[in-house]
Amino acid sequence: MKMFKVFFDIEKEEQWLNKQLQKGYRCTKISGLGLYTFEKTDKRFVMRLDYQDYLSKEKYENYKGIYEDFGWSYIKGSQRGLQYWQKEDDDQNEIYSDRQSKSNYYKRLMNYVSSIGIMTLIFSYLVYKDSGLYLTEGLWSMEGALFWKAFLFETPFVLLRSLPAIMTIFFGYSFYKAYRKYSILKEK
Structure with missing residues (x-):
């Protein structure tokens, strides 16, 4: 499968x-x-x-x-x-058995997620810096049905161009979760 x-x-x-x-x-x-x-x-x-x-x-x-x-x-x-x-499965299924090794894992994970997040953020900047999201010339000056047709036609492409920025948000959230777990292990 x-x-x-x-x-x-x-x-x-x-x-x-x-x-x-x-x-x-x-x-x-x-x-x-x-x-x-x-x-x-x-x-x-x-x-x-x-x-x-x-x-x-x-x-x-x-x-x-x-x-x-x-x-x-x-x-x-x-x-x-x-x-x-x-x-x-043999009831000894954990890779990290002590706090220090688990803490080190979350620290490595934070570095991994932040490096990917920074790369997607830079890529997002390069995609948007000169063009913006909607690329159709005169889109915002169009009226009526012509505007809606052009707007709806281009929206899927906008979503695709927005993917790196969306991924940056997900990686930021993953970093935050790893940071919280790392902080909890360090405090105890």
Whole structure:
């Protein structure tokens, strides 16, 4: 079974993947474009997502080896970015067992989300700086049915051009959620 889904929140993605596992579908492949491949299984699995800053090849191999030693199967990842781990449910399903490692995870997550958010913000600025949202010349001076036809025709394109700005808002919200969790862990 294949499903297409896009996430702006790593924790929501992890929750969704675990819901699929509860329904009896084990994740076997994840493409970079949000295409998830599942296969039916009778076993109970759990999935965890992790974010790692850039790791050298040696450190990355050590990182993977540690997880695999604890029974985790590597689904997808790279030397920098999201890592997808899956294993059979055995009541030891957490990747981070102490406050410090969980706090470090949220700190890495904040850096990740803020860097993507800043890139989408810069891209939004470059898209809008000279042109604005509606590009039809004289649109605002048109009247009656001609105005509405031109306005409605161009609105889907405006929404498409607005996508980077909308994504910036989602990434900002994800940053805020990670920051709150990081702050709570630091306070205790």
